[in-house]
Amino acid sequence: MDQTLNALARAAYADSAARVDTESAENEAAAAEAFLAVARRCANDVLGEASEVLPWRYTPWAESAEGTEEAVAALAPGRAHSFALHYTCTEDSVVFALAATCVGCGCRTLTPVISLQHLGQLLEEADAQDEQHQADERPDDPGPLASVDALRSAAEHVAGFLQRMVARHPEAGLSVEFASAYGHHTGGRSGSLRLAARSADAVIEIAQSQGDAFAVTEQIEDRGPHVSRWVTAAYSTDDIELQVSGYSYLSDEDAATWRASQPQGAEGTDGGES
Known part of the structure; x- marks a missing residue:
């Protein structure tokens, strides 16, 4: 009889405890849903209809800071931060804020949000801070x-420059006499090209097509x-030096006129810049 009574008592207690647990779980679920409903209304008041897609999650009292009840909605991550909206209730206040958590160090900032535009501003500022932080961490030594x-980049740059020159001036008959590329320990690049054109006039035409860029x-x-007429056009930028040269023979008549105008024994004269 005693064992039967013990079994009945234990069964009665288990049944009562189960009902209490069920009722407690139901009450907690209802309370959580009521709190989430308040969080959604607050988000709608601040952000408007855009807030309707937010995936709110309830954080029970036991998992929140002491004396705090909270609902959290995760946002799309930034460059180096994870973002979430927090609706937080304490005994004294209610806060609707953006939490930005650094992926690297785990530190978190919580900033109250007052409008959809303000939220966008906070997200942009966080990304800007990420970019500045990454820039500050870049070593001064390029390695x-x-x-x-830099040498690889310079070679590609020189080759690309040459291809563009040939494509722009197909009639000039350009050929490469010398090409070089330099990679500097600082990471900078430079290069030079010495090209030959089929005639002096072709060099003049190339120079004139670039305005005052060529000397x-x-x-x-x-x-x-x-008697030959040599023309050289030189062009220089921060990362490339170009020289194009070409010559043409003077006609017999022009050659005779030029020779007659030269002092005895003179073999050539510099025509200067044009």
Whole structure:
């Protein structure tokens, strides 16, 4: 009889405890849903209809800071932060705020949000801070392979520049006499090109197509049976130096006129810049 009574008592207690647990769980679920409803209304008041897509999650009292009840809605992450909206209730206040948590160090800032525009501003400012932080962390020393990377970049730059020159001036008959590329230990690059054109006039046309970018020099040379007119156009930027040269023979009549105008024994004269 005693064992039967014990079993009945234990069963009665278990049934009562189960009902209490069920009722408690139901009450907690109802309270959580009521709190989430308040959080959604607050979000709608601050952010408008855009807030309707927020995935709110209730944080029970036991998991929140002491004396705090909270609902959290995660937002899309930024460059180096995770973002979430917090609706937090304490005994003394209610706060609707953006929590920005640094992915690297885990530190978190909580900033009250007053409008959809203000939320956008806070997100942009956080991304800007991330960019500045990354810039501050970049080492001043470019590293031992910086010159190799710069050399590769310089070679591609020189090759691309040459291809554009040939494409822009197909009639000039450009050919490469010399090409070089340099990679500097600081990570900078530079290069040079020395090109030959099919004639002096072709060099002039290239220079004129670029306005005042080229410095042009002309020279007349008398070597052997022909008198030659040499034209050189030079162009320089921060990372490339270009020189284009070409020559043409003067006609017999022009050559004779030029020779007659030269002092005895003179082999050439510099025509100066044009």
